Every structure is written in structure tokens, then in C-alpha cells.
Amino acid sequence: MNTINDTKVLEKNLFLPATDEEKATAEIMRPSVSYWRDAWNRLRANKVATGALVVIILIILAAIIGPIISPYSYEQIIEGQENLKPSMQHIFGTDSLGRDLFTRTMIGARISLAVGVVAAIMISIIGIIYGAISGFFGGWVDNIMMRIVDIVYSVPTILIVILLQVVLKKPIDSYIKSGHAPAFLNSMGVGLISIFLVMALLYWVDMARIVRGQILALKEQEYVLAAKVLGASNRSIIFKHLIPNCIGQIIVVTTLKIPEAIFTESFLSFIGLGVSSPMASLGSLSQTALKGIYSFPYMLIFPAAAISVIILSFNLFGDGLRDALDPRMKK
Numbered sequence: 097m098n099t100i101n102d103t104k105v106l107e108k109n110l111f112l113p114a115t116d117e118e119k120a121t122a123e124i125m126r127p128s129v130s131y132w133r134d135a136w137n138r139l140r141a142n143k144v145a146t147g148a149l150v151v152i153i154l155i156i157l158a159a160i161i162g163p164i165i166s167p168y169s170y171e172q173i174i175e176g177q178e179n180l181k182p183s184m185q186h187i188f189g190t191d192s193l194g195r196d197l198f199t200r201t202m203i204g205a206r207i208s209l210a211v212g213v214v215a216a217i218m219i220s221i222i223g224i225i226y227g228a229i230s231g232f233f234g235g236w237v238d239n240i241m242m243r244i245v246d247i248v249y250s251v252p253t254i255l256i257v258i259l260l261q262v263v264l265k266k267p268i269d270s271y272i273k274s275g276h277a278p279a280f281l282n283s284m285g286v287g288l289i290s291i292f293l294v295m296a297l298l299y300w301v302d303m304a305r306i307v308r309g310q311i312l313a314l315k316e317q318e319y320v321l322a323a324k325v326l327g328a329s330n331r332s333i334i335f336k337h338l339i340p341n342c343i344g345q346i347i348v349v350t351t352l353k354i355p356e357a358i359f360t361e362s363f364l365s366f367i368g369l370g371v372s373s374p375m376a377s378l379g380s381l382s383q384t385a386l387k388g389i390y391s392f393p394y395m396l397i398f399p400a401a402a403i404s405v406i407i408l409s410f411n412l413f414g415d416g417l418r419d420a421l422d423p424r425m426k427k
Contacts, residue, residue: 142416151409155209159203170203191385191395201378207375230304231315254363257294258364261364265287268286311338320338352414352418378402
């Protein structure tokens with residue numbers, strides 16, 4: 097009895113390439129696409145997320161180009177033009193010192209976006225490393241590291257942020273005035289530096305928990321065992337095999353951390369613990385405008401609207417990105 101393993105029954109014509117007619121009859125159920133191409137297609141299909149991305153790009157361009165094309169600088173005081181209403185000369189009007197509000201709002205948006213992006217990157221780096229180490233080693237290492245995360249979660253975040261801001265401002269100010277600080281720290285100011293430090297200390301716990309959960313699931317996969325058998329170090333396994341396979345979740349969480357950081361910076365600046373004068377952020381502009389809210393409401397409307405649009409756009413885009421990068425949403 098002949099079997100498929102019997103080479104005598106295998107004819108050569110069984111291994112010939114398919115003809116054009118045979119290829120035409122084959123029904124392609126779904127074209128082969130890569131993971132990132134498929135995620136991009138799903139993101140484009142989400143009209144809300146796409147619209148939010150367009151708004152974010154427009155805001156970034158306005159924050160970069162707006163102050164450049166404006167005939168006024170953000171700290172320029174124009175005598176005799178105090179508290180002017182919006183006009184062709186001053187699109188957003190002027191403040192109580194005669195400074196152009198359009199330029200200051202665009203500078204404020206630039207500062208707020210920079211704080212959001214830099215803080216999100218810092219938070220992500222700390223959270224990724226912490227969560228990856230905790231999830232990979234497990235056991236008592238994981239227990240101790242996660243109890244630290246629980247302690248950070250249990251404290252009232254806003255209260256600790258305010259306390260740290262007050263405590264850190266004096267040593268940071270002394271360091272900057274000592275003359276040993278880099279030039280870019282002098283330009284940032286005490287408030288902005290303290291905001292970055294506070295966020296790096298407190299806001300990484302969400303990222304750490306998510307990465308830890310992903311690592312716990314991935315470290316049991318066969319490719320991790322193969323890497324161990326081949327003699328790969330723990331560091332190599334974590335950074336070359338495990339973390340790259342968590343990149344989808346990491347991107348989503350980082351994107352959603354940007355509006356959270358912007359909101360925190362705006363809140364701190366609003367209560368006087370953020371960006372220092374004459375530098376402007378959207379929060380400090382709102383705080384300054386609050387004094388004349390009944391007489392000059394436009395001073396508050398523009399920066400407050402900018403904060404709302406930025407945070408809403410990032411949240412909508414983050415939600416769409418989460419759906420696009422989720423393999424379970426694949427159809």
C-alpha cells in the first residue's frame with residue numbers, strides 16, 4: 097500500500113507553481129498586513145480619533161509658529177494698550193499690562209505641551225523599567241516593589257504634589273543661583289523644574305502596573321525560554337524581548353499621560369506653584385485673568401478654552417489609539 101511518505105507516488109507536477117488561472121480562482125479572505133499597518137488602518141477608520149489627531153497637530157503648529165509670526169513678544173509691555181478687547185490688531189486682546197494675549201496664549205500652549213510630552217516620557221521610562229523588573233523576577237522582589245506602588249497609590253496625589261512643590265522650590269532655586277546649574281535649567285525656572293521632579297516621583301505607578309501585568313504574561317512564552325537556553329542575560333531578555341512586545345500598551349498609556357501632565361501643570365500654575373512670571377503657561381494665564389473675570393472675561397476664555405481643547409483632543413486620540421492597537425479589535 098502506497099503512502100504519502102512513499103517518494104515513488106509523488107509526481108513532479110504536484111510541485112509546479114500555480115498558474116494565473118488557478119491564482120484567479122483563489123479567494124483572498126483578507127489581505128496580509130503587518131500589525132502596525134493594520135493598527136493604522138483601524139485608527140484612520142475612527143473618525144473621532146482622526147479628528148482629534150488633526151486638532152493636536154494644528155495646536156502644535158500654532159504653538160510653534162504663532163509666536164514667531166506675531167509682531168509682539170510674550171513679555172513685551174505696550175504702554176497705552178492695557179485691557180484691550182479682541183481686535184484685528186490684537187486677536188485675543190491685551191492683558192492689564194498691555195501684553196498681547198494671542199502671543200502669550202501660544203507661548204502658554206507651547207509650555208504646557210512641552211511639559212506634557214517631557215513629563216510623559218519621564219513617567220514612561222521610570223514606569224517601564226520598574227514594572228519590567230518587578231514582573232520578570234517575581235517572588236519577593238515583585239511583592240516588595242508592588243507594596244511600594246500601593247503606598248504611592250494610597251497617598252493623596254494633589255496634596256503631595258503641592259507639598260513637594262513647596263519643599264523642592266527652595267533647594268532648586270539655590271542650586272540655580274549657585275552658578276553651577278546648566279544654562280537650560282536657568283531658562284526653565286524653578287517652577288517648571290519642580291513640576292518635572294514631582295511628576296517623575298509620583299506619576300509612574302500606572303505605567304509600572306500595566307507593564308508588570310504584560311511582563312507576567314509574556315515571560316512564560318516559548319521565545320523567552322529559548323533566549324534563556326541560549327544564554328541571554330536577564331537584562332537582554334527584558335529590554336530586547338519583553339519590553340518591545342509591550343510597546344502597544346506603552347504607547348497608549350504614554351499618550352494618555354500627556355493630558356494628565358498638562359492638567360497637573362495647569363492646576364499648579366493656576367494656584368501659583370507652577371511656571372514663574374514672566375514665563376506664561378495656560379494655567380498661569382487663567383490665574384491672572386481670574387482677577388478681572390467680570391470686567392474682562394475674554395482674558396480667561398482663551399487660555400481656558402485652549403486647555404480644554406488640548407486635554408479633550410489627547411484623551412480622544414488616546415482612546416482611539418488604544419482600540420487601534422488592541423489585537424482583539426481586529427476584524
